[in-house]
Amino acid sequence: MKFFIDTANVEDIKKANDMGVICGVTTNPSLIAKEGRVFEKVIAEIASIVDGPISGEVRATTTDAESMIREGREIAKIHKNMVVKIPMTVEGLKAVKVLSSEGIKTNVTLIFTANQALLAARAGASYVSPFLGRLDDISTKGIDLVAEIAEMFDVAGIETEIIAASVRNPIHVTECALAGADIATVPYKVIEQMTHHPLTDAGIEKFKQDYLAVFGE
Ligand code: E4P
Numbered sequence: 202m203k204f205f206i207d208t209a210n211v212e213d214i215k216k217a218n219d220m221g222v223i224c225g226v227t228t229n230p231s232l233i234a235k236e237g238r239v240f241e242k243v244i245a246e247i248a249s250i251v252d253g254p255i256s257g258e259v260r261a262t263t264t265d266a267e268s269m270i271r272e273g274r275e276i277a278k279i280h281k282n283m284v285v286k287i288p289m290t291v292e293g294l295k296a297v298k299v300l301s302s303e304g305i306k307t308n309v310t311l312i313f314t315a316n317q318a319l320l321a322a323r324a325g326a327s328y329v330s331p332f333l334g335r336l337d338d339i340s341t342k343g344i345d346l347v348a349e350i351a352e353m354f355d356v357a358g359i360e361t362e363i364i365a366a367s368v369r370n371p372i373h374v375t376e377c378a379l380a381g382a383d384i385a386t387v388p389y390k391v392i393e394q395m396t397h398h399p400l401t402d403a404g405i406e407k408f409k410q411d412y413l414a415v416f417g418e
Contacts, residue, residue, distance in 0.1 A: 202378040205254070205364065205386040209236045211246050213389035218251055220392070225253035227330070227364065227386040229286065229310065230261040241279060248280040256308045256328075258286035259296075269296035277305045284308045284327060289317045294324040301325030308364065315349040322354065322361035330386070333377070334367035343367070344376040351381030371395045 205225035206217045209232040217223045226247050233240055244257050257279070259272045273285040273296060284306040287293040297307045301324070308328040309321035313336065318329040331350055333343025347365050354361065365382035368374060371394050377385045 202382050203384045204392070205256075205384055206251075206392070207232070207366065207368070207386040207388050209233045209243050209247070210389070211243070211250065214247055214250050217389055217392055222392065223251065223253075225255065225384070225386075226251050227256040227286070227308070227366065229258050233258075244276075244279050244283070248282055251282075253282060254284045254306065254328075255280065255282050256284045256286040256310075258310065259288075264290070264292060266292040266295035266299070269293065270299050273300045273305060273307070274303075286310050286330075287326075289313075289321060294320060297321065297324040297326050301327070310366070312350075313346065315346065315353050318350040318361075318363070319353060319357075319359075322359045326361050328362045328364050328384075330364045330366040332367035333365060333373060334369040336367075337369070344373070344380055347377055347382050348380040355381070 204223045205227050206214055206223045207227045208214060209228040214226060233243060236243055247255055257276045259269045263269055263272055269287055276285050277283050285300055286308045287296050289309050289311050297309060300307050306327040308330055309326040310330045312318050312329050312331040321329045331346045333347055336343035336346060350363055362383040365377035365385045368385050368387045368391060370391060374385050374387060374395060
């Protein structure tokens, strides 16, 4: 399983990129709004940091296929690595069909059932994004959805990649990797949490003390 970072914050993207662990970025309208900056500028800056797929979503107020297609074409023009993120609706699927026929990559977002993922894949989506954390929030096991989609795509030989999204903690990450997600898109905080273990920290301190006791500074 590969890692994308799920943020529009360029400082967090730089930090994760410097660690060498991420190969793409996902954003959404809430993450863009949180930064309070112009969409195209933020995306262009992100593209100058990470050399990999960058998902930029159509405007949250856009609901018809024609407008999504128009916006999707504009998003694709920002950079060669752009992936157009489209919500899972009938209109969204129509937009995915057209954009993918033009060679524009798409990521169908807000996936909460395996059937939605199957439809998105058949419409031509390059990626589907099942949101596991939001399912967990309503007492439904989000990881079961990721596993179900992975099995379904495997059985049908579907090449659309699964981006496990709404990843909230390190246990989610382990579960996604075991469930067969191709990618997990993870906030910086979770990447950072994954680097730690109390025994690692204690081991570093012990090595330091043992070394200093004999050799000094
Ligand atoms: C995915 O593409 C979304 O941007 C994101 O993972 C949503 O996460 P949240 O449910 O924590 O807001």
